[in-house]
Amino acid sequence: MATLIIADCENNQLAPTTGSVISAAQEIGGDIDLFVSGHDTNDIVSNAQSIAGVRKVWVAEGEEYAHPLAESLTPLVVNLAPQYTHILASASTFGKNLLPRIAAVLDMAVVSDVCKIIAPHVYERYCYAGNILATVKNHSAIQVLTIRTTAFSHAEKKAPSSASTESISSDSINEQSRFMGIETHQSDRPDLTIANTVIAGGRGLGSKENFSIIETLAHKLNAAIGASRAAVDAGYAPNDWQVGQTGKVVAPKLYIAIGISGAIQHTAGMKDSQVIVAINKDADAPIFQAADYGLVADLFKVLPQFIELLAAR
């Protein structure tokens, strides 16, 4: 068995969740190779080489790979595919965009959002907004999987650079798609998908200005910030903070949901957190069914006190 991991190299660096995909590959067993891409891949490659357990790093370098366009990357991976029994990527927007395209060209199925490896062809995954945990067996010759990274340990073990590298390129030129720009929200908060603590705000915050109290609290706890869809739709928070069925999936040690009602589409993205706290003024809000600790209160009254208590510790 051999697994090819298509590493998420957005922002010209190995995504912090790469370790989780490697953990999943280790559970499958066999050799593990990494595929990385970028404009200037020196840092990415040396990082990739130093991860324990990686046999080989395939490198696609060039201006056309500065941003991970599916049209550019697909032919490269399709060429490598026959050497592998498994092709994995994180279930991030990167992996979800790319892997189904590759799989279709190879005439293989994809298992999305794998959260447990039961056997090399058998997996667990959530569907129906997290209401159903399904066990599936994939009969495709090449197993193409996106990995729910919160379900696997992301602690990479470092090893002296031992993995070999090989460059790859393609004769086909992508004239179909072009990267035009990216709008990212600069933040000094930890990455939402790997943070130990997440403070999430919902429509209950009432305005973008009010949402800053979530940021203050997050700062105090060195936490990442999350948001409900309603909060993003209303413009209180940027889209990449959305947690849920259609946003990011998080599973921190501590998740505090503030002014969030707890719709299934939201809890689908956070219910595997270790400890969940809900602060909501409505005692009947469904979020309390997902929570370990609940405080029925006006968030504008309790949060200042909460922040003060944390500061006094």
Next chain:
Amino acid sequence: MKIMTAIKRVPDYNLRVRPLPDQLQVDLRNVKMSINPFCEIAVEEAVRIKERGIASEVIAVSIGEDACKEQIRVALAIGADRGIFVKTNAEIQPLASAKILYALYRQEQPDLVILGKQSIDGDNNQTGQMLAGLAGLPQGTFASAVTFAEGAVTVTREVDVGLETIKLTLPAVITADLRLNTPRYLTLPNIMRARKKEMTTIALDSLNVDVTPKIELLGVASPTQRQPCTFVNDAVELVDKLTNEARVL
């Protein structure tokens, strides 16, 4: 410009579905079915592109049992011009859907295909990308804005690091995210008008596509339940519990 959209019939998004007692299948008996919310957004976008004078025809495709015609009627009531119903009782997985849509793509030759980014039953998020791969078309997935200029389409994508903008040549495949638009309410006159619009039924066999499922469902379960919530009275008690009981502060 001609636009093809694809729509799926799924359990209503407000429902919590459960496993059947045998834990082999999901219990969909007596469950209210609706158009998948992302597909509804896809159709709405196609119709808006037509209303802006950029497209001349919008086709709505659905695959499945007879009841799927209800969802095609919804698409026609939103403003699609005609429907194509691919009739089958077989289980259709994402790769099979993509192959069927590719067969229709070759027949209809649309300039743009818009799908929802995922269906809220399987939560797979695959079909659009697979169709693009099979047809060798560029893909604009998770779209929150779509604009046209000089034979190209510019797509703003909701990605994990923010909002990405890419430009695609036409024909292209786009998958709709939630913030692309808010679908209109259906008015009675439009529902009536939709009844008179053309809907063609195609037998799946006539398309010559291999739809054999590659993924076998071995079992389904409800996720593990948490202990009931412990309610605290104030911030002081909350900090105490989190520090001394849960030990997460």
